[in-house]
Structure formats: structure tokens, C-alpha cells
Amino acid sequence: MDHDHDHDSSDNMSMVMSFFFSRSGTVLFKQWTFSSIGGLIGTMIAAYAMAFAFEGLKFYRSYLLSSAANIRKKNQGSGEERFSYLNVLSKSHLIQTLFHGIQAILSYFLMLIVMTYNAWLCLAVIMGLVCGYFVFGWKTPFGSNDDHCP
DSSP states (O other), rough: OSSSSSTTTTTOOOOOSSOOOOOOEEETTOOOOOHHHHHHHHHHHHHHHHHHHHHHHHHHHHHHHHHHHHHHHHHHTTOOOOOOGGGGTEEEHHHHHHHHHHHHHHHHHHHHHHHBBBBBHHHHHHHHHHHHHHHHHHGTTTTTTOEEEE
């Protein structure tokens, strides 16, 4: 079966359910299509960058949470009671919420890229996650367990 054909044609609405190597396809949006080696490489770089950024964001959120917990422990240890860290509208919580939203979007995008079943794109996502973990994973605060999807 030739997998270098357009999978989005209205005549053929079947979805390929096995991995294949192809230099053409559509990713995430109808407008994001590629049909050449250059387009494939560009899409692989984008998928790699998203996966790498996902790992970096996961580390940074963990770092921010660990920093907030350390500040909370320090303030409680001094006998001084501060409850600003519980404020739902605090700057720290709003930043965490924004980063959580971005991380969720990235994780769904990565999942959908893998679900194209294009083996090249799947490899790019995996390499981005592996390299991102290599760069950021060793710095993860002890006891942090934020290993959810992708």
C-alpha cells in the first residue's frame, strides 16, 4: 500500500491504523500539510521542539511549585502565619495555571501528532521528549511526580 498519497481526500475517509513512513501528510490543522522531504523535516523539527518544550515546561512548573513549598515551610517555621500562598488569585497560582494550560495544549498536540501514525513524526516526538528529559529531568525536585501524558 502506498502511503505517500493524500489521506485527507474526500473519497477515502479511512484512517491508517498502523505506523508508516511517509513524506506527506496533514498535522493538527487542515492548513498544516507537507508533501516533500523539506516539509517533512520542518514538521519533524516542530514536533521535536514541542516535545522538548513540554519537558521543559514540566520541569519549570515543578520547580515553581517546589520553590513555593520551600517559602511556605520557611514562613511557617518562623511562627509567622501567612496564607497568601493559598490565595487563588495570587501571581504564583495564576502563572502556574497559565503554564498548566500551555502544558495541556502541548500534550494533546503531541498525542495527535503521534496519532497521525507517521513513523517519522512519532520518532521526532519521542526524541524531543527524551532529549528534553535528558536536559531537564536530572534537575527535577525530589519527590516530584508529574509524569502524566504525553
